[in-house]
Amino acid sequence: MEHRTHPIDGIAAPTLPAPFSEWFATRGWQPRAHQLELLARTQAGRSALLIAPTGAGKTLAGFLPTLTDLADRPKPRPGEARRGVHTLYISPLKALAVDIQRNLNMPVAEMELPVTMETRTGDTPTHKRQRQKHAPPDILLTTPEQLALLIASPDAERFFSHLKFVVFDELHSLVISKRGHLLSLGLARLRRLRPELQTIGLSATVAEPEALRRWLVPQDRPDAMADIVTVSGGAKPHITILETDERVPWAGHSALYAIPKVYEAIKARRTTLLFVNTRSQAELLFRELWRANEDNLPIALHHGSLDVGQRRKVEKAMETNSLRAIVATSTLDLGIDWGDVDLVVHVGAPKGASRLAQRIGRSNHRMDEPSRAILVPANRFEVMECRAALEANYLGAQDTPPLVEGALDVLAQHVLGSACAAPFDADVLYGEVASAAPYAGLDRVTFDRIVEFVATGGYALKSYERYARIRKTKDGLWRIANPRIAQQYRLNVGTIVESPMLNIRMVRPGRGSASRGGPVLGKVEEYFLETLTQGDTFLFSGRVLRFEGIRENECLVSAGGGEDAKVPYYAGGKFPLSTYLASEVRAMLADPERWKTLPPQVAEWLSIQHDKSILPRREDLLVETFPRGNRFYMVLYPFEGRLAHQTLGMLLTRRLERAGAHPLGFVANDYAIAVWGLNDMSAMLKSSKLSLAALMDEDMLGDDLEAWIADSWLLKRTFRNCALISGLVEKRHPGQEKTGRQVTVSADLIYDVLRAHEPDHILMQATWADAAQGLLDVRRLGEMLSRIRGRIVHKALTRISPLAVPIMLEIGKEAVAGDANEALLGEASRLSGEELMQEALEA
Amino acid sequence: MNSLAPATDASTALTVRIAGHEAVCDWRGVLFFPAMGLMVVSDLHLEKGAAFARRGRMLPPYDTAATLKRLEGVLADYDPEMVISLGDSFHDDEGAAEMPTLFREHLVRIIDKRDWHWIAGNHDPAPPPDLPGHCAREIAIDGLTFRHEPARTAGPGEIAGHLHPGARIVRRGRGVRRACFACDGSRLIMPAFGSLTGALNVLDRAFSGLFERERLTAYMLGRQGIYAIAGSMLR
Known part of the structure; x- marks a missing residue:
């Protein structure tokens, strides 16, 4: 095992108390180098990020500083005030907190350490929570929401008065959402209560560890970063792409062609974990595997919308190794260790190299042995994507999403929480908030607007001063107006709003x-x-x-009558193809040398494309136009992922409409967009009636985007989430839980009123930012438009091109027979990829 | 909500007869007696946003302005000499007293020199202080009685509000639900005029005993017009 450190001066060798060395010795173990190094760094008073693959003993490493410190702690003197929590452990999943407690119990019990440990989650009964406040355990294992509640309580200062360490597990997955924003603000608060506080982050490999290192420490200096301890690789994973004599489909996501081979693989191993990207894929794969299951192997299903009881049953069965295969979605992504998985099968493209690494990490937790994984591409583009992901995993290339700026609705929640804990000084709170990494760039004006928002709604029309929820008193401190406000706050903490x-x-x-x-x-x-x-x-x-x-x-x-369906509906996954993988797929497309690693049928397909049309260079955008039936098609290949393509398709059809191309509809997948219309776009381009450069100009992200968004329901729905998180409307009132429908109605009314009267309101701004970032992938689209400027390659064709076959199949994919009015779609749906390919090949 | 309905050939006002009087139900939710130059409006619920703000929910303070603007529009069209606001003019008791000056001045301009009457409602039982107009529990004019909450024992000629009537029809398997005037020739219940108000189906228990179903007509408020629907059609 390779173990890299980044030495800093003055780090002494770690002190391992006697019970620990004895414990390791009696088990015939040796503390691992990274465990000792993390210990040495924390003993030197530093905060640190540990990056290690699964199976590297990450949990023990993360808790060794705590356990050794507690072992050396003098016994409380008689009459000494009760000690507060010593170490706070934060995990993204309740189940993970429970799991970690179970894993830690063993060393603690065997060494007879004087350490108490408890979990605190949404499931913890009230009486236990009350008791925890009076008699805190040494180690409290909890979630971001519970931390927000704890720091908003008036006795937070006492509760955390002995806090020494905060351990963040799966930090890479915690930091990328609004939950991460709330958590960063909680950490900033803890640091103000305990300036000497040390943080320990545990993470899988990420693209930019510096971002996580900064996240762990206060942002008072621009170069402030936690130390880093990196454990690379262990044995290299053994990953293959499923080999089959079957024809790889042109389009679709089900990969049913591969079922016999997958079943063989399951039979050959002890326990196989099968990952898919969506629930519906999981259901389908599970059903098909059981159809093939002649040996009656115990094969189970695990995904998020299954009943909790059923999920627990499956988890239990995994623990006892009584399953041969589990079909799962992302619910099993994170680091929960269950059973002896010795093969991971990934069905469909992983969409990101980091996600692939994380999932493959599930197999074989003895990190000195190689993980085994088989990738099963569901269609031909996925073959290239799998190949790119595979090379990335070998190369250690990573593509975790960049961290985004802290959301303002989350900040509003935190400001109210701060007032609930104790009166606050706005200058001090601003300093505290800006010390949290996601909010380091927050300007004072925006912060003050958020405080105003929390106080009175922050409206231009200042009519609510009298009803302020928090108020600045003579001593200059902001206080909650009455205790009911704190009660309401506690019932509404959190950032997870279910999308109905x-x-x-x-x-x-x-x-x-x-x-x-x-x-x-x-x-x-x-x-x-x-x-x-x-x-x-x-x-x-x-x-x-x-x-x-x-x-x-x-x-x-x-x-819809006889119309073409204008907007495609996807049952597919929500993960967009990562920027990194997209670029790799484009590179592969452009380089015939690399086709040699692809299955012959895929390589052949690409070489026909080369003959019949063009294969774009890595940074180019290929646009093909051709007639088919009584329609004219334009197909673009940006490879930027479905979200960005969907947005582009919406904007593009608007622009084509203005240009007189009479577009009728479009479809988008992760790789391409196809637009079709009544006018001959090849001819329009030739006669310069239409200009691709103008069509794809970056200015489409200005007025066109705004006009489209204003017309769509998107902002309204995003606004509802912001309104809930920011506390404008309440999820729950004391003694009364609102139904989703009531929330919807009132938030919609508020949105209409705000849009009509104060479109620049701070919450409208927060809503806009959210929508642009998450749902539309505007940033990625913007990057793409700037990348392709001057690099658009147009090819006018007389018929469909080979590369266009997969996206053209998407057009009719969801149509099924049975409706007489669907002649057009029926025609498309009955067409096979082979037939389209034949068309492409006609001279 | 975006306008989803296309223009229709519906009327913008329909005439009803009640206790010997002729009145006009306007599609925007006001009732006008041409012979008396009297306009009736009900359940304005002014300052509803503020009422929520007083309870810790800082809803936008713009609902009052929107309601007043609509009110100004119908007043300009009918130019009544006399106006009766049929109760729940303010969403809560503090509404009138705490109303921001801006809105108060607008409201005073709207009232102008008209003969304005505030009927007490359950949300605003006390008369609004410092506003022009007369206050009353109820008003009787020439066989008509104007009160906020319909009285079960009332004789013919009652004009009331309070219940926010709405009606629903089902045609070819589809339902349509709208706020409405509910009238059986003897009693009329006004729709709520306020910007943030909902509606309650006239077939709800709350209306039982108030109308003779055979003679009930719901004057449903559309986006471009008003539709008279027979009670037997309601669902």
Whole structure:
């Protein structure tokens, strides 16, 4: 095992108390080098980030500083005041906190250490929480939400008066969300209570460890960073791409062609963990595996929307090694150690090299032996993506998302929480907030606007001064106006707002808002509807539907008649292809030398594309135009992931419409976008009636984006989340839980009123920022538009190109037979990739 | 909500007869008696946002302005000599007293020299202080009685508010729900006019005993017009 350190001067060798060396010795173990180094650094008073693969003894390393310190602690003198918490452990998952406690119990019990340990999560009963406040354990294992509650309580200062360490587990996954923002603010508060506080971050390998190192320490100096201890690799994972004689599909995500081979692999190993990207894929794979399961192997299913009891049963079965295979989604991504998994099968492309590394880490927790993994691409582009991810994993290249600036709704929640704990001085609180990494760039004006927002709503019309929730008193401190405010705050802590599914209800066209009586067709994720405006058509369970509007928690649609579905509906995953992998796939496409590592059928496909059209260079954007049937198509290959493509498709069709191309619809996947219309776009480009450079100009992210967003439901829904997190509307009132529907209605009303009267309100700004970042991937689209400036390569063709086959298949993919009005879509859905490829090959 | 309904050929006002009087139900939710130059509006719920703010929810303070603007519009169209605000004019008791000067001045301008009457409601039982107009529990004019909460024992000619009536019809398997005037020729219940107010189905228990179902008509408020729907059609 390789072990790298970054030496700093004056770090003495660690002191390992006698019980520890004896304990290691009796078990025939030796403390690992990184465990000792982390100990030495913390004993020198430093904060540190430990980056290590699974199985490297990360947990013990993270707790060794705590356990040794507690072992050496003098016994309390008689009459000494009760000690507060010594170490706080924060994990993203409740289950992980419980799991860690179980793992730590063994060494603590065997060494007979005088250490108490307890978990505190949303499941902890009130009486136990009360007791914990009076008699805190030495080590408290908890979640970000519970930390927010603890620091907002008036006795926080006493509770944390002995706090020495905060251990953050799976730090890389904690920091990338709003939860991470809340947590960073909590850490800043802890540091003000205990300036000597040391932090220990535990993380899987990440692209930019510096970001995590900064996150762990106060941002008072620009170069402040925690120390880093890196354990690289262990044995190199043994990863292969599934080899098969079957034809690899052109499109789709199910990878059913590979079932027989996957089943063989399961039979050959002890326990196999199968990862897929979405729930529906998990369900499908599970069903198909059981169809192939002639030997009646115990194969189980585990995903987030399953009933908790059922999930626990599966977890239990994994612990006791009584399963041969588990089909799972991301619920099992994080570092929970269950059972003896000796093979990971990843179905579908992993979408990111880091995600792949994390998932493969599930297999074989003895880190000196290689992990085994098989990648199963579901279609031809995924073959290239898998190959790129595989090379990245070998090379140790990482592509975790960059950290984003702290969200303002989260800040609002924290400001109110601060006032609930004790009166605060705005200057001091600003300093504290700006010491948290995500808020290091926060300007004072914005901070003050947030304080105003918390106090009175922060409206330009200052009519609520009298009703302020927090108020600046004569001593210059902000206080809560009455105890009820604190009570309300405690019931609403947290940043996790569930994204509901909406019923799709059929109504008559044009009367959407009034009609409520039609049949419900099914459920659709809210995030899809967020991008629609009235009149857009989309495919759902095989029918073309016309979007009429959203009424409370229902999506109203009418029959789309003979129209083409304009907007594609995806049941696919929400993970976009990472920027890094996208760039690797483009590189692979451009370089015939690298095709040699690809299966022959894929390499052949690319070389035909080379003959018939063009293969773009790594930084180029290829645009093809061609006629097909009674439509004209434009296909673009940006490789920027579905979110960015969906946004681009919306904007592009707007622009094509203005240019007179009469676009009828578009479809997007992770790799390409296809737009089709009634006018010949090849001819328009040739006669300069249409300019690709103008079409793809960065200015589309200005007015066009704004106009589209203003029309879509997206901001309204994002606003609801911001309103909940920021405390403008309440999730729960004392003694009364609001239903999702009530929340929806009132937040929508507020949004309408704000948009009409104060569109620049701070919460509207927060909403905009959220939407641009998360749901639209505007930043990535912007980067792409700037990358391709002057690098657009256009090829006018007389027929479909080989590279266009997968995206063209997406057009009709979801259509099923059964509706007489669907002649057009039916035609598309019946076409096979082979037939389209034949068309491409015609001379 | 974005406008989802296309223009229709509906009327913007419909005439009703109640206890021998003729009145006009306007699609924007006000009732006008042409012979008397009297306009009736109900359940303005002014300062609803502020009422929430007083309880720690800082909803935007713009609902009052929106309601006043709509009110100003209908007043300009009908130019009534006399106006009756049928109770719950303010969302809570403190509403009128705590109303910001800006809104107060707007409201005073709207009232102008009209013969303005505030009927006490359950949300605002006390008369609004420092505002022009007369206050009353109820007003009787020429066989008509104007009060906030409908009285079960009332004789013919009662005009009330309070219940925020709404109606629902189902046609070809689809339901349509709207705020409405509810009238059976003997009693009329006004829709709520305030910007942040909802509606309650006239078939709800709260309305039981108030109307003769066979004679009930719901004048449903559309986006461009008003629709008279027979009680037997309601669901």
